[in-house]
Amino acid sequence: MRNSDLAAHPVVRRDFPVVAEALLAGASPQIRHQATTGGNLLQRTRCVYFQDVTTPCNKREPGSGCAALEGYARHNAVLGASAACVTTHPSDLAVALAAVDAQVVVLGPDGERRVPMTQLHRLPGDRPADDTVLTHGELITAVELPGDRSAPRSAYVKVRDRASYAFALVSVAACLEVADDTVAEVRIAWGGVAHRPWRATRAEAALRGTRVDELDEDAVRAAADLELEAAETDDRTAFKVPMVRNTTALVLGRLIGEVAR
Ligand SMILES: Cc1cc2nc3c(=O)[nH]c(=O)nc-3n(C[C@H](O)[C@H](O)[C@H](O)COP(=O)(O)OP(=O)(O)OC[C@H]3O[C@@H](n4cnc5c(N)ncnc54)[C@H](O)[C@@H]3O)c2cc1C
Ligand code: SF4
Incomplete structure (x- = not known):
């Protein structure tokens, strides 16, 4: 596909707008084709540094070191x-697929298995060369999008150095379901902050059950901060924390605005 x-x-456009928006935020039309x-x-x-073979990179060459620790850091992780x-x-x-709880269908020598999208990519640990949990010989044959009532009210916002054709500094995907003026379900995933899509589960837990009229920017920012307590930054990456906090408030504000209309 x-x-x-x-x-x-x-x-996809009707039931999973977050997926369509994320795709259209990526690369250029020619590359998307x-x-x-x-x-x-x-x-x-x-x-x-992964691309520059003259520099140390543990992902490209395990044990060689990490040039990004002291170097260019704009795209470094904070979680x-x-x-x-x-x-x-x-x-x-x-x-976006992490926010909709997609399942990745994988076929390998030992048969078929399903990997939740949130678990497909690894955190680097001491094996950064391994990006995912896939093993040798495994192919992705499908990605399943579970239909639920929150996915149709969803959005993706990507913050980047250029308006198009640039990778995310941070990005936010969110899905929202409201019932009886209360948040019945909310799922938030962050990009550009970690070695894998980062589900903001602490923020989600804080927002579930909130009355919509209390779900203002401050409430969303406070929920995001619960997740961001674990962030580790330096003076090169500290900008990402307010950026992801504010972008989360922007996206949730947009979805809440749709509820009000
Ligand atoms: C200049 C540029 C800008 C870009 N900007 C963005 C961006 O802003 N946002 C974004 O999300 N992406 C961006 N991309 C990534 C782009 O959209 C492509 O997805 C990416 O380049 C990989 O190409 P591909 O999809 O053709 O996969 P391929 O190059 O064909 O495959 C990539 C790897 O996955 C393996 N593979 C492919 N399919 C399967 C499968 N089904 N099962 C198992 N293994 C498989 C391949 O063997 C290969 O190792 C950009 C790329 C470029 C070059
Ligand atoms: S951050 Fe990762 S990919 Fe980049 S140089 Fe360090 S080990 Fe390599």
């Missing part, structure tokens, strides 16, 4: 990083 076909599919679901999820990091690797995962689609 090409990214452009998936983004234009009427069922070529890129595929499996290939996009399994693309490797855009860390400049879940390790001393071995501080890069982030670049896929926009992966963040």
